[in-house]
Amino acid sequence: MKKTFYSNGKLLITGEYLVLDGAKAFALPTQLGQNLIIEDGENQKIQWKSYDSDGSVWFEDTILFTDITNYIPTETETVKNTLTTILYQAYLQNPEFINLNQGYNIQTELTFSRKWGLGTSSTLINNIAQWLSIDAFELLNTSFGGSGYDIACAQNDSPILYQLENGKPIVEKITFDPEYTNEIYFVYLNRKQSSKTAIANYNVNKNQNLDSSIAKNNLITQEVIHASTVESFRHAIERHEAKMSHLLETCTVKELLFPDFKGTIKSLGAWGGDFVMVISPKNPADYFFEKGFSIMFTFDQLILE
Template sequence: MSGEYVAVHGAKVLALPTKLGQRMKMQELTGSEVIWTSLDHQGKKWFEAEIDLMAFDVTHTSDEQIGKYLRKIFKACINNNSEFLSHWKKYKIEHRLEFPREWGLGSSSTLIYNMASWADVNPFHLYFDIESGSGYDIACAGSDGPLLYQFNQDSLSIDDVDFMPSFADSLYFVPLGKKADSRQAVKKTLNAPPDKSLVRKISEMSEKVLELKSLSAFEQWVHEHEKLIGDYIKEPTAQKSYFKDYWGAVKSLGAWHGDMVLVTSAKSMSDTAAYFKGLGYPTLIPFRELVL
């Protein structure tokens, strides 16, 4: 909800776990390989791979880049727990999304969290062995409610908070229909760190948003947050890019110009849905339906 692009630099951020996630099912068989299948929310296969556990090679994959990433996760699991996969067996894995792939929702991090659970390793250790982000979405994967998260090089701070504001019925999520590359977003900011004043300001705003009592105050908060982050990453806001004439506020989530946005609306849900549908965005998700 807050602090995208600056979470990795130590800003305190408000993170909202979602009701929809990913489920992993594992079956042990005779052999020495991993047979991996990824299914979308409709049960359709979108990725498959086979990993030979003797040589630890990807012997088959429908997507070479994803296959290499999956192998990387398995190797990191073994580095964190030498007993993992130490007994020669064949593992048939089915990993299923509960939401459309283009929604994002921290899909890579949830995969890492699920793998950490299977391998019996610390999910944060596994994440930081693989990724260079802040790890806030790992915290979300293991939480059943909103939290304030702060990453530092030598420590993590995670505090459970309440965030279901009185104006929640005026908040919606709009999928933009394209998957954003969060790794590239992180890489971009690591090469150009923000001023410490921006990190402090975003940290303050992450706490302030928990106290807002009105939709108008929240909209002001959104506009200020969008301007601060937009000025830092030198990109136009989602509202300026896609919804210039929209009557409410539009909050980018995660890597900008991808996945989905949060929007406010003082109008009815039907009027709000009609506006976005008219621009080619047919899905409007009420805040309460998605956020834990």
């Protein structure tokens, strides 16, 4: 019997890094995501095959049930080890998927390139949680780590405000449909940033007194989601970018890569890779193409509404 599960990808618009310490984050689920297809197998093993958005197989392996039940942590970060860690933590929440079955043939299918940083791991974790009827946020915490905003995006089909209160996720569905979305674009920077590495660096280097930074972030986040004009939206985004640049002690992406661009550019999620958000009155495709960045989406092409 075949079962199919689907989860949305994500973009974090405000609150990057600070969301880990309780700041409010504004995030947008994407139209692109990932499918998980489960079929019965045999021989006490999982035959796993993962497809990229172009139909190519980017990972294929066999995981024995005993690899999961007798799991031994390792610091070697291979795809198989990471996947086995996730399945082991899922097993702790719901051992019946191993104890009561003979095996599985499992496929994952991305509808975005796995290089884009739109949530390859979060969509997988949420799909596994759906399959096994377990808590996706707990599965994330025990396996991969992170704030969980990406899990909230995987589960919701509208913009969200996300916050951790005493370590517990608070998700608020909101409306974000201003008239100026035709001036918002998303450009891929041709490299994927490791969320785990970025978070580890933030935790090492962050200022221990974050209350002021979180308060300012929360005010700006409210300005962003309630901005009635593109000018006020752009101004709030630029303030957010400047304050995060100061907090992270690093240059903004515009300063580093696009100092001559006549418009607003904001890093999204882990600074240094994946997508940036661009605010421009005219389509900026030619500018970015000349700089070597050919993958660009309009707001309506990428964001789930």
